[in-house]
Amino acid sequence: MNTYPNFDFQPTHQLTENRARVGLLSTPHGVIETPAFIFCATRAVMKGLSPTDMQAAHTQIILSNTYHLMLSPGSERIAKAGGLHQFMAWDGPMFTDSGGFQIFSLGHGSVAAEIKGNRSGNHPQSLVKMTEKGAEFRSYLDGSKHILTPEKSMQVQRDLGADLIVVLDECTPFHVDKAYTERSMHLSHRWAVRSYEEFKLHNNGKQALYGIIQGGVYPDLRKISADFVNSQDFFAHAIGGSLGASKQQMYEVVDMTMQILNPKRPVHLLGIGGISDIFQGVEYGIDTFDCVHPTRLARHGGALLRPSLQPEPHTKREHINLKNSRYQEDWSPIDPECNCHTCKTYSRAYLHYLLRAHEMLALSAISLHNVTVMNRLMADIRQGIKQQNLAQVKKYWLDR
Amino acid sequence: MNTYPNFDFQPTHQLTENRARVGLLSTPHGVIETPAFIFCATRAVMKGLSPTDMQAAHTQIILSNTYHLMLSPGSERIAKAGGLHQFMAWDGPMFTDSGGFQIFSLGHGSVAAEIKGNRSGNHPQSLVKMTEKGAEFRSYLDGSKHILTPEKSMQVQRDLGADLIVVLDECTPFHVDKAYTERSMHLSHRWAVRSYEEFKLHNNGKQALYGIIQGGVYPDLRKISADFVNSQDFFAHAIGGSLGASKQQMYEVVDMTMQILNPKRPVHLLGIGGISDIFQGVEYGIDTFDCVHPTRLARHGGALLRPSLQPEPHTKREHINLKNSRYQEDWSPIDPECNCHTCKTYSRAYLHYLLRAHEMLALSAISLHNVTVMNRLMADIRQGIKQQNLAQVKKYWLDR
Numbered sequence: 001m002n003t004y005p006n007f008d009f010q011p012t013h014q015l016t017e018n019r020a021r022v023g024l025l026s027t028p029h030g031v032i033e034t035p036a037f038i039f040c041a042t043r044a045v046m047k048g049l050s051p052t053d054m055q056a057a058h059t060q061i062i063l064s065n066t067y068h069l070m071l072s073p074g075s076e077r078i079a080k081a082g083g084l085h086q087f088m089a090w091d092g093p094m095f096t097d098s099g100g101f102q103i104f105s106l107g108h109g110s111v112a113a114e115i116k117g118n119r120s121g122n123h124p125q126s127l128v129k130m131t132e133k134g135a136e137f138r139s140y141l142d143g144s145k146h147i148l149t150p151e152k153s154m155q156v157q158r159d160l161g162a163d164l165i166v167v168l169d170e171c172t173p174f175h176v177d178k179a180y181t182e183r184s185m186h187l188s189h190r191w192a193v194r195s196y197e198e199f200k201l202h203n204n205g206k207q208a209l210y211g212i213i214q215g216g217v218y219p220d221l222r223k224i225s226a227d228f229v230n231s232q233d234f235f236a237h238a239i240g241g242s243l244g245a246s247k248q249q250m251y252e253v254v255d256m257t258m259q260i261l262n263p264k265r266p267v268h269l270l271g272i273g274g275i276s277d278i279f280q281g282v283e284y285g286i287d288t289f290d291c292v293h294p295t296r297l298a299r300h301g302g303a304l305l306r307p308s309l310q311p312e313p314h315t316k317r318e319h320i321n322l323k324n325s326r327y328q329e330d331w332s333p334i335d336p337e338c339n340c341h342t343c344k345t346y347s348r349a350y351l352h353y354l355l356r357a358h359e360m361l362a363l364s365a366i367s368l369h370n371v372t373v374m375n376r377l378m379a380d381i382r383q384g385i386k387q388q389n390l391a392q393v394k395k396y397w398l399d400r
Numbered sequence: 401m402n403t404y405p406n407f408d409f410q411p412t413h414q415l416t417e418n419r420a421r422v423g424l425l426s427t428p429h430g431v432i433e434t435p436a437f438i439f440c441a442t443r444a445v446m447k448g449l450s451p452t453d454m455q456a457a458h459t460q461i462i463l464s465n466t467y468h469l470m471l472s473p474g475s476e477r478i479a480k481a482g483g484l485h486q487f488m489a490w491d492g493p494m495f496t497d498s499g500g501f502q503i504f505s506l507g508h509g510s511v512a513a514e515i516k517g518n519r520s521g522n523h524p525q526s527l528v529k530m531t532e533k534g535a536e537f538r539s540y541l542d543g544s545k546h547i548l549t550p551e552k553s554m555q556v557q558r559d560l561g562a563d564l565i566v567v568l569d570e571c572t573p574f575h576v577d578k579a580y581t582e583r584s585m586h587l588s589h590r591w592a593v594r595s596y597e598e599f600k601l602h603n604n605g606k607q608a609l610y611g612i613i614q615g616g617v618y619p620d621l622r623k624i625s626a627d628f629v630n631s632q633d634f635f636a637h638a639i640g641g642s643l644g645a646s647k648q649q650m651y652e653v654v655d656m657t658m659q660i661l662n663p664k665r666p667v668h669l670l671g672i673g674g675i676s677d678i679f680q681g682v683e684y685g686i687d688t689f690d691c692v693h694p695t696r697l698a699r700h701g702g703a704l705l706r707p708s709l710q711p712e713p714h715t716k717r718e719h720i721n722l723k724n725s726r727y728q729e730d731w732s733p734i735d736p737e738c739n740c741h742t743c744k745t746y747s748r749a750y751l752h753y754l755l756r757a758h759e760m761l762a763l764s765a766i767s768l769h770n771v772t773v774m775n776r777l778m779a780d781i782r783q784g785i786k787q788q789n790l791a792q793v794k795k796y797w798l799d800r
């Protein structure tokens with residue numbers, strides 16, 4: 001009997017020179033065309049953008065964070081609202097994580113630093129206490145003690161009611177040794193089984209469960225973990241944990257993992273959102289990405305702009321910083337080819353002025369642009385795969 | 401020869417029981433149907449709202465503040481952008497003040513406190529140095545010294561390029577005696593003449609000049625000032641200065657002033673924006689109002705809601721505070737009869753949650769609602785005047 005009767009994934013186009021593919025991922029709240037970018041509405045809101053803004057920017061799917069929502073306003077309250085879709089007025093496909101990611105990153109250091117392997121040198125005493133049962137942690141809001149178990153994560157995610165949900169895992173820190181990584185991976189596997197059992201017990205057909213591949217930067221461990229998720233009745237897979245200290249190492253880890261994963265299931269790459277990284281991930285066969293980068297960048301005045309349109313020729317930068325005084329009398333839009341409301345309405349000079357004046361409109365306007373850019377990027381990538389000219393699309397975005 | 405060939409004001413409907421009237425105020429950027437509310441886009445931006453949002457909320461006209469813009473980004477830069485309309489992407493009618501209002505309120509105490517005559521008891525040393533020539537003041541941004549003269553105010557407002565502009569006056573403090581108020585009024589009159597002469601010298605037909613009636617709470621002075629503006633070649637009039645210590649006194653000052661002012665010219669009431677105050681002002685014949693209240697209130701979680709829809713019966717409050725914990729599980733919209741995006745999309749509970757989480761979407765969502773309410777209020781008032789049932793409209797809004 002099919003555990004996921006209301007979900008489906010069908011690859012529709014596949015390149016021959018690499019594993020890049022287009023697919024249709026069906027959920028009860030709509031069909032996502034992949035490769036797709038999942039935007040972070042961390043606390044049940046896209047910072048500064050309404051669901052209508054997100055739709056206008058051609059957004060297919062958003063993500064909220066279980067960790068934040070279980071602490072405030074609490075999953076019971078969201079359940080009373082009729083679930084997260086109702087609560088935040090987003091009617092499209094939605095994804096929630098397990099909550100583990102934030103617990104461990106707030107305990108061990110920043111999430112992004114972990115995934116991307118930035119060695120910060122100092123590793124503060126962990127605020128998380130790990131046991132076989134689950135993870136004990138203190139709330140980032142008021143310091144109150146909580147425990148997150150695989151069962152609890154499933155219960156909370158059921159209350160939230162997102163379409164795509166994730167097993168609880170330990171997001172293994174980067175700075176630990178192989179022995180720790182291996183123990184942690186096996187713990188995550190046991191938690192994955194418990195997550196699935198809890199999920200199965202209450203499965204109402206409205207949610208589909210992702211298993212997570214751990215194993216850090218170690219190919220043999222990644223193989224064990226990929227084999228494990230393949231063997232389980234998950235709807236889809238997510239590549240988690242540390243992806244290494246360099247881009248090269250990240251690409252190698254993703255590449256070798258993707259060679260093992262069951263190609264019939266969609267694969268999500270957790271926490272990666274740079275434009276060039278996305279092209280790389282797509283070529284390895286990744287179907288969905290998420291990252292706070294596009295919207296967090298916007299809140300610091302960074303507007304996504306592909307390298308070919310950068311003021312300095314041959315730069316590898318993927319954004320411009322509108323706070324820079326070079327823009328104070330630049331009357332052009334961020335990107336003359338962009339169709340977003342921001343580029344159709346405001347000059348770089350006006351956005352520069354708003355940023356300097358700490359006017360919140362700057363943040364929502366630049367966020368809208370960045371969301372639009374990411375969605376256009378993914379649409380261009382899908383088109384490139386369909387028309388067998390992904391290399392050209394990549395050239396256009398990265399170094400035309 | 402007509403000083404204002406591209407401007408016009410035509411009253412189209414007039415009540416008989418009071419001076420309430422509907423009119424058409426034509427500007428180069430469009431026609432405003434009066435009575436109308438002018439929203440404060442203080443620093444060339446509606447906080448958290450785009451021009452598109454403002455249009456969707458049926459906004460006819462907005463106002464920016466000369467004081468803020470002359471200090472940052474500077475009127476020269478806005479002139480380079482092609483003027484304020486172009487700079488901030490607002491294509492409709494626009495109003496700028498003279499800059500004096502903020503100089504004096506930042507020098508003497510809060511603007512609102514002055515207009516509404518709140519006696520604070522302590523009056524800090526003024527930061528403004530008044531001379532016959534103009535007002536010397538220090539920038540609120542960096543403390544740098546500036547001087548604003550009537551000529552300078554006209555030059556800056558010409559650079560900004562709003563449709564409706566205002567002579568420089570001294571916003572007479574509330575706590576001064578009659579002798580000061582009289583001297584100040586005469587100074588304002590001399591400045592008004594200088595403002596007009598500077599305006600006339602460069603008049604390009606794209607702007608129309610408002611004269612200001614001063615005279616504080618003294619009927620004899622208000623009469624002198626109203627006679628003065630009537631005698632000058634202004635397009636329109638604005639009632640400025642202190643309006644007294646109580647609502648009753650404010651109404652009396654406005655009432656007696658309106659009896660003298662030339663009824664062929666539109667009249668603006670500076671800084672008044674409460675719902676009941678607007679009804680009162682309309683009955684005295686006021687054509688336009690402005691106030692930061694609706695949008696500032698929103699930024700503190702206050703959503704405009706007419707008394708009849710208030711949780712406590714018979715309250716005179718004109719808003720609810722969504723930060724209040726009574727709303728944490730209130731799944732209804734702010735106002736079920738409101739057609740704004742906020743009321744069509746979000747529950748009070750969700751807005752409460754966003755406010756508590758300090759999410760900026762709350763501020764823009766509630767601002768949009770409040771702007772919509774003010775525009776609906778003015779539309780209802782105009783309809784009431786046209787259909788000779790303003791009293792019924794007032795009852796509906798204030799105590800149905």
